Amino acid sequence: xxxxxxNSKRGGSVKKVIWKIIIGVxxxxxxxxxxxxxxxxxxxxxxxxxTQFGRTIGVxxxxxxxxxxxxxxxxxxxxxxxxxxxxxxxxxxxRANYPDFTVDTTSLDGQQVKIKFTIRFxxxxxxxxxxxxxxxxxxxxxxxxxxxxxRSYVRNIPKKYTAAQLYSEQVFTLxxxxxxxxxxxxxxxxILMDEFLLRKIDFTQEYFNVxxxxxxxxxxxxxxxxxxxxxxxxxxxxIIQAEAEARQIEIKGLALKANPEIIQLEFIQKLSPNIKWxxxxxxxxxxxxxxxxxQENMEDLSSGTVQxxxxxxxxxxxxGETAE
Numbered sequence: 107x108x109x110x111x112x113n114s115k116r117g118g119s120v121k122k123v124i125w126k127i128i129i130g131v132x133x134x135x136x137x138x139x140x141x142x143x144x145x146x147x148x149x150x151x152x153x154x155x156x157t158q159f160g161r162t163i164g165v166x167x168x169x170x171x172x173x174x175x176x177x178x179x180x181x182x183x184x185x186x187x188x189x190x191x192x193x194x195x196x197x198x199x200x201r202a203n204y205p206d207f208t209v210d211t212t213s214l215d216g217q218q219v220k221i222k223f224t225i226r227f228x229x230x231x232x233x234x235x236x237x238x239x240x241x242x243x244x245x246x247x248x249x250x251x252x253x254x255x256x257r258s259y260v261r262n263i264p265k266k267y268t269a270a271q272l273y274s275e276q277v278f279t280l281x282x283x284x285x286x287x288x289x290x291x292x293x294x295x296x297i298l299m300d301e302f303l304l305r306k307i308d309f310t311q312e313y314f315n316v317x318x319x320x321x322x323x324x325x326x327x328x329x330x331x332x333x334x335x336x337x338x339x340x341x342x343x344x345i346i347q348a349e350a351e352a353r354q355i356e357i358k359g360l361a362l363k364a365n366p367e368i369i370q371l372e373f374i375q376k377l378s379p380n381i382k383w384x385x386x387x388x389x390x391x392x393x394x395x396x397x398x399x400x401q402e403n404m405e406d407l408s409s410g411t412v413q414x415x416x417x418x419x420x421x422x423x424x425x426g427e428t429a430e
Contacts, residue, residue: 143176153231154181155238162235184234184244188300191252192224204248208308211261217269220308221260225252225288226300233296241295251295256302259287264307272307280304 148154148169156165158179167181174181192202193209208220229237229247241247263284267276281304292299 140176144173146172146174146181148172148183151187152183152185153234154183155235156181157238162239164235166231166234168231182238182243184229184231184237186228186231188226188228190224190226191248191256193222193257195220195222204252206253206257209257209260211264213267213269213272214265215268215270217313218310219264219269219272221264221304222306222308223256223260223284224303224305225256226303227252227292228298228300230296230298237296247295247297251292251297255288255291259284263287269309269313273309277304277307 146154146167148167148171150169152169154167156163156167156174156179158175163179189203191204191206192200193206194200195208197205197207202224208222210218210220212218229244237247241250264272264280267280271277272280281302284304285299285302288302289299
């Protein structure tokens with residue numbers, strides 16, 4: 107009987123020790139949880155808004171270590187780092203923080219276009235509490251403000267531009283207009299927009315066909331203009347040549363009038379290029395003439411007549427200019 111009583115007492119003592127250990131461990135864990143839940147560590151590039159029973163109390167924790175009431179107060183985290191919202195044809199493989207699909211719209215002249223753009227932005231940590239109260243989490247902010255506003259204006263503002271303007275340097279004007287439109291809207295919602303980038307505007311194949319036809323037509327016009335210019339030049343050259351020939355005939359007529367022997371000389375020249383001497387027909391007996399020498403004399407005489415005529419023309423022109 108004594109042995110049984112001793113075993114019972116010893117067993118009861120062991121159970122008490124075990125329960126004490128369990129209670130001690132539980133108390134330690136509870137205290138540890140309380141301690142850990144009392145401290146808040148905010149990493150660089152983040153802010154945390156303090157809430158108490160689900161409502162904000164006007165406190166925002168910035169990077170560092172802070173204290174709060176455990177189980178009563180909680181925090182909502184917002185990243186203040188710069189992030190990107192980007193549209194592309196393959197959003198699932200985009201490396202942007204918030205990828206999305208391209209925006210479809212039309213130009214002023216009805217051309218279908220697809221617009222790809224990127225927005226670099228961050229949130230204003232000082233307005234994190236306002237964002238939580240009025241918009242929600244970071245994802246809510248992107249969905250309700252960044253995505254909604256950006257896609258709306260990117261779809262509507264390009265409709266003021268023709269396809270040709272969107273295809274030219276006017277695209278930079280469009281980018282600036284969208285940037286200036288979105289920036290104040292973002293600021294009112296606690297977003298700091300760093301830059302709006304219009305990366306690419308895709309046109310339909312039909313539009314490129316129109317551009318090609320237009321280019322061909324413009325090149326054809328240039329060719330036709332060149333042909334007209336050439337014809338005009340040829341016409342002017344023909345007129346100049348005709349005037350020169352007419353003047354030459356006039357000068358030759360004056361020379362023939364002053365020296366009728368030239369006619370007889372030309373007659374003799376056409377007989378044979380090897381004839382050096384001959385008799386010029388006329389009244390009475392005419393001695394045999396040296397035709398080669400006579401030809402040289404006639405050419406000198408003709409040249410003198412031409413020079414004299416040109417000198418008279420220049421004198422008349424100078425007289426006319428003086429009179430004016």
